[in-house]
Amino acid sequence: MAAATIAVPDFSLSPRVDQVGIEERAARFTKRSIKKETKINGLLLTLNMIDLTTLEGKDSEGKVKQMCYKAKHLLDIYPGLPTVAAVCVYPSMVKTAKKAVEGSGVKVASVATGFPSGQAPHKVKIADTKFAVAQGADEVDMVISRGKFLEGEYNFVFDEIASIKEACGDTRLKVILETGELVTFDKVRKASDIAMYAGADFIKTSTGKVTPAATMPVTLVMLEAIRDFYYKTGKMIGMKPAGGISKSKLALHYLVMLNEILGEEWMNNKWFRFGASSLANDVLMQLMKEKTGVYQGRDYFSLD
């Protein structure tokens, strides 16, 4: 509905991206020195932005329950820790997850639309989405049809996102571009623009099933697309880099980038998420290191 009031531009006019410039700019964010209290606050914020994810063929109810427990009890010996933002599961696990995180404030995100390839008939994608929503998902993570996008069928991609958004209703929609398959930054920029104008609430880099997944340069391209969209329409869009972010230091670099490109309004889990499974433990280890002064070992943290 919001999309209806926004004039849809000609996507062939999406700005071209200077690859060398983007890569150098992204590299510069990694040069900031973040220590002591600032580091601790950054790490706590990182924890609070994590979408704890399990998207395996072998996922079982037990596995999902275990992950949900971890989402609520990251490290009980460390008082005052936030919970993660959400757990991210397959539609068939939404009910289990929803029950497991009840009352904790942790949201349940569900992938849908034939994740991860997106090669399912339109009807199935809509049904998949509606099922996830009916099961109680707070957020839906959809994948775009990369094949159609690369063929140049931008209208198809646009319409598909719009119809999924319609199927979602009030449920927040994250659109996965799968940047690892889009090849160039120009295409990433174009796909971001299409997704945002079609009604995405969030744009997300990757499924986590394709390498490369999230990288800083590609995230920077998407953040700039969000910024330009905000300037044009006044509407805020969220960002979720996913896959490949498993170290705290890298997460802090992403936060620096977020702050410098989009500013403080985006610095919370309503507008920024990390899609990750092993990042949480690394952040916890760093927090314990800051608290105790002693380097930590994996033996003393939960298994992922």
Add this chain to the structure above:
Amino acid sequence: MSTTTINKETAKAPKLESVQSNGKPKTRLEILKTYKIYIGGKFPRTESGRYYSPENAAKEKLANVCLSSRKDFREAVVAARNAQGDWGSRAAFNRGQILYRIAEMLEGRKAQFIEELMKQDATKEDAENEVVLSIDRLIYYAGWCDKFQQLYSSVNPVASSHFNFSVPEPTGVVSVIAPQSNSLLGMVSVIAPVIAGGNTCVVLASFSKPLCAVTFAEVLNSSDVPGGVINILTGKISEIISYFADHMDVNAIVFCEDDAVTQKMIQEKAAMNIKRVVLYNKINWQTENGQSPYFIMDTQEIKTTWHPIENIGGAKAGY
């Protein structure tokens, strides 16, 4: 040739032939080796960018050597941890082969080690003796790799229908402060039993005599030892020993100095994650006392398995 104008840059340089012909006018600048640390199979410089210049008794500068920081140690532990699974689960026989290979490589570079030891105040005789002993020690532990298990395993009598047996297993990542008084033999004598048992290690070399430690890392790098199994740092004990003792991802610490205050500190810090503390007081590594399968057992854990068995023919359990 004579008609061409003279290039001012090259005119003063001696002709190539004149340097090489008799070898007397040494105009060539020698290329000095950069002594770097060894982490995860690579030779980085210390993250801190610091160095020190140890001297020998004649006040000659030995080299510029990395003064490692706690962050180098942290990186080394990560490398050691990543390497431990593979190294610990290899066939013991294969570990023996690799230890033997280290000895082979060391044999081939004997001359270099003797030269370095002599630079660090050893007499020629002592230096030769130390290198030969180091090679022999590696062979000694190469042999023990797949044999100490039989010696220290047991089948235990129990009063129930179980087949009960105990076997040694690697303890994990071991931090080692190498003997400070000698350069090569001490380090080899403490590393070899640790890795023979399937552990990986981070070693702090001798502060005053670090040359052989770095050259030994080059030997390791060319002898089939997977990266990360042995990591060698150079630097000051007092500066980083507390991290060797309190890192939660280190499972045992080996300390070879006769220093009661430091020993107490190590024991206190090691208690945090119940590290195995191994203290070698006054061991003369030059003698037979410097080698024993018991040194392997110092960094092993004993695992006991209770395997249910059928009570056959009313036979009582209990071997």
